[in-house]
Amino acid sequence: MITVEEAEKIILANAGDYGAEIVMFDEAAGRVLFENIKADRDFPPYNRVTMDGIAIRYEAIERGISTFTVRATQAAGDMPVNIEQPDECVEIMTGASLPITADTVIRYEDLIIKNGIATLQAVKVKYGQNVHLQGSDRKQGDILAVPGQMITPALVSLIASVGETEVRVKKVPRIAIVSTGDELVPVNAVPAPFQVRQSNSYTIQAILRQHGVTCGMLHLPDDPDKMKDKLQDALYHYDGIILSGGVSAGKFDYLPKVLEELQVEKLFHKVSQRPGKPFWFGRSEQGIPVFAFPGNPVAVFLCTHRYFLPWLRATLGMPGGEALYAVLDNDLTFNPALNYFLQVKLEVNTRAQLVAIPVAGNGSGDFANLADVNAFMELPADKNEFKKGEVYKIHLISPIYST
Amino acid sequence: MITVEEAEKIILANAGDYGAEIVMFDEAAGRVLFENIKADRDFPPYNRVTMDGIAIRYEAIERGISTFTVRATQAAGDMPVNIEQPDECVEIMTGASLPITADTVIRYEDLIIKNGIATLQAVKVKYGQNVHLQGSDRKQGDILAVPGQMITPALVSLIASVGETEVRVKKVPRIAIVSTGDELVPVNAVPAPFQVRQSNSYTIQAILRQHGVTCGMLHLPDDPDKMKDKLQDALYHYDGIILSGGVSAGKFDYLPKVLEELQVEKLFHKVSQRPGKPFWFGRSEQGIPVFAFPGNPVAVFLCTHRYFLPWLRATLGMPGGEALYAVLDNDLTFNPALNYFLQVKLEVNTRAQLVAIPVAGNGSGDFANLADVNAFMELPADKNEFKKGEVYKIHLISPIYST
Missing domain, CATH: 3.40.980.10 (MoaB/Mog-like domain)
Structure with a gap:
């Protein structure tokens, strides 16, 4: 034994x-990745506007300019529209690529726009505000995911965004x-x-x-x-x-x-x-x-x-999981010199502790209780008495839900 | 707002x-139950032998009998074989239905069987040992699962065992x-x-x-x-x-x-x-x-x-989940009067606490980090300073694995 x-x-x-096989990226969730996923462009790929409003040059603020002529309107997906003077602006939308001649975005809430003129309200403007800078999350060529990673919905999103329509996964x-x-x-x-x-x-x-x-x-x-x-x-x-x-x-x-x-x-x-x-x-x-x-x-x-x-x-080449622990919620005696896998229902208390509540069972033939069990607690073989409040390893069998 | x-x-x-629909029981995992699952028989349905060995009448032990004539061998799935005398036994296998004329099972490890005679070794025999009594887990007619329960693999097993080949689930x-x-x-x-x-x-x-x-x-x-x-x-x-x-x-x-x-x-x-x-x-x-x-x-x-x-x-008629909590692992400042959903990676420490390690991100446009995130921590709107060690609500987005 x-x-x-x-x-x-x-x-x-x-x-x-x-071995490996190729699947379509939108069928890959739940599979295990078997290639590197690399950024084909910077993340974000351009200086990305994060608020609807106007794009200006910060220099204007330093010079005390507070009214701007709207030169054009630039939607997300439009080619950037440049401004030529500090008192000019582009009306610009979330997701758009900031023109290289601008550096700062002022949101609608801080403006009045009337007859093609945007007037800044009494607010403090910071250089570069409301812009998500090109490459600030990841650089082109960066590795975003590696072999052995489970393809989660979040990873599907990354794979899509770098244009990998086909993805190599473990068989x-x-x-x-x-x-x-x-x-x-x-x-x-x-x-x-x-x-x-x-x-x-x-x-x-x-x-x-x-x-x-x-x-x-x-x-x-x-x-x-x-x-x-x-x-x-x-x-x-x-x-x-x-x-x-x-x-x-x-x-x-x-x-x-x-x-x-x-x-x-x-x-x-x-x-x-x-x-x-x-x-x-x-x-x-x-x-x-x-x-x-x-x-x-x-x-x-x-x-x-x-x-x-x-x-x-x-x-499937996945790394070993981390051990999980929970607090035993009952006193318990188990005499045989065996590892005892106790059927438990896990809860999380307000001190953020995983608490394992034993589900009474009549031994290994009793499977009617399994529907209420979401983990096994692994009690060590070298002890016979287990006390409420002691911490032991657990093996999750179904996820714990949150609201 | x-x-x-x-x-x-x-x-x-x-x-x-x-509404509801009917699916085959072996395709029902992951669906939400929309009927009661009832025990069609007792659980276990008969006095179930839990060890390979011999079935005897405990009366024999009380009378000091320690050798038994093996009358027959009964495998799991065989019709029970009765004994007629206290010095008789049935060689019997795990999972078999205990004959009504027997009440106790002695495992092979505590016996020597030779030429049709089983001889008890020097061990203590307890009345009713190694028998899982009929109806001791659930009684016929008991409700084993109710509408709104997610059909887990454990529930599939219960549904199969009561013979429900078709099961009503929520659409x-x-x-x-x-x-x-x-x-x-x-x-x-x-x-x-x-x-x-x-x-x-x-x-x-x-x-x-x-x-x-x-x-x-x-x-x-x-x-x-x-x-x-x-x-x-x-x-x-x-x-x-x-x-x-x-x-x-x-x-x-x-x-x-x-x-x-x-x-x-x-x-x-x-x-x-x-x-x-x-x-x-x-x-x-x-x-x-x-x-x-x-x-x-x-x-x-x-x-x-x-x-x-x-x-x-x-x-789908599922009950609301329980709130989950984790311990924040970093100090953090968030000034806007908004609920801040912090991207975190959860770990379980050896005190069985869920610990939320913030995954540095550049705000809501930064999704490259999401592949490393397995929960959002919900930080309340009425605070700006959040300290390492404080406990806040979390929302799990992917399961935590154990070894």
Whole structure:
């Protein structure tokens, strides 16, 4: 049996690399960038007017000039209109390119414009005001984003603004989600009293889809030969496999043996954690990782978040996330010498602390509570007593919403 | 000019309701539930064995019996096999339904099984151990989820387990994203020195897609007649409109007038905030909301998160989110009597506090920084000095990752 940290380390050492592909920039959100995005021009690309009003030369203010002849009107997108005299101005709109003969913008609110004459009201004018200077945010050639960055809506905007209609992103691995166990019936079936409906595969699928991964789904019966055929096929057609069920010590848990026969090397079996202790992880000769999670729904849910998603992020070249912490809100005793992943609901108190409120559960089979849970708190194996107010690491499973 | 709170209140009072539709359960993640999900059976539906081993009657332990004849082997999904005598047992697997003639499970690790006889090792056996009792998590008929809940992967699992192959969800409004401004050229064009590429619409589209909204996109030229035609069309074909640009005080900012001519009632124009002060909001005679954001990219980004998304959540019948808070990490001065939305990068310190590190920016036109920002901190209008260590409200724009 290995520790959670050891398990994580082995999994991350087996991150894959499925190359890159090109997608349209407006379909790229959620993908992971695999090129540098460079500024093709300065940001802003010209001295950008930030208020509607008039553009003047500051020299005029210094000379005490307070009325200006409006030479022309320049909208955003118009070619800049120059002024020739200090007592001239251009009526100019937000977003327009400041004429090189002007340097300062006075907003409408500080002016009266009548019969082509703009009269400055009694306000202080500062040199260069209301102008966003060319290149003040970024210079042409600056790198705006680098490989490994998730393409967020903000990054879509940057990519659009530099004219990159096509963008190189990491290819996402194709994952087979495989359920096992003869006690499972399809969702649309009426189970016998001793059967349950399949649900783990759909949970995994939904989590993976949130991360842009499309999946194949298959079910293995508790029969070693059929298992072997189907798994062989999956190893051939997919980049990774997630199994649920079939890895505990049971008489019908053929999986580890079948995987061995398929030359999938066992890298570990059993992690000192609850839930999910029987977790088995291996790698085929072709390098296909096999995550074999135990079958109980809470373990599947935890293991997908705690192990598969970090593997996926590493595989896509994303940097490792920062550890997150929360304050435990209840006293708690947990005796086994295992890392205990406590189901919690996170809140943020008015001292800006993340507070983890345990969601009472009946152990790893109790998944009815998971709908109320938005994180797991990782309680260390070397303690048994956990006190309200103590701080432990958490693993977010769904975002915290603000108003 | 109204306050941020007043603006929010007016917007939420104009939440829509686009009815419900039926989707397949495995396509329902990310949608908002519009029915109760009820337990069709108890959770668990039977006394569920949680360890591989043998099922016995505890009475045997009380009588001092420590060897058991294995009557049969029962896999998960098998019909339960009864025992008749206290010195009998059933070899039984995790997930199986405990026979009614048994009450306790002893795991393999505490047994030696040889020639059909299971011999208990020197361990303490507790009545009912390793059994997850029928109905101990939820009872048949219990409500597992209610209208207004986002369908998370965990909820998909619950929906599958109760056999709901089809699920009733709220219809998502169809939104038209409309850009304005003659300074904008398409992303694939080479802008003149005084032009910029369109990017706001793509940012909005990417944010809305993250929330399951598909959008139409159109661009309005700075010509009142053409604007009117196109907007009339959009008001007819969409459930809501988001505009960017064209609502400041500029000479070519025809939008407010055109909207008025189209009988779109102005509910407010200008909010005491930076960025995004010129924000205009109204509603057509048919009840279509029109969000007209100012054209600068940071304002668009903020307003979409601060105003449109809460409207969307209210429209989908989701409860309002809890306020989130973070600790400001720098001293800061902001003089205008406006709510200042500071761009920040959030981290969680080892005291479990959310810390907001300001991302230096050159005001609302500077969107190159947005790729590094994962929240806006909402600084109150009635203060000018903000100190490191003070706590203020934040609005998350992207999730915080954990390892």
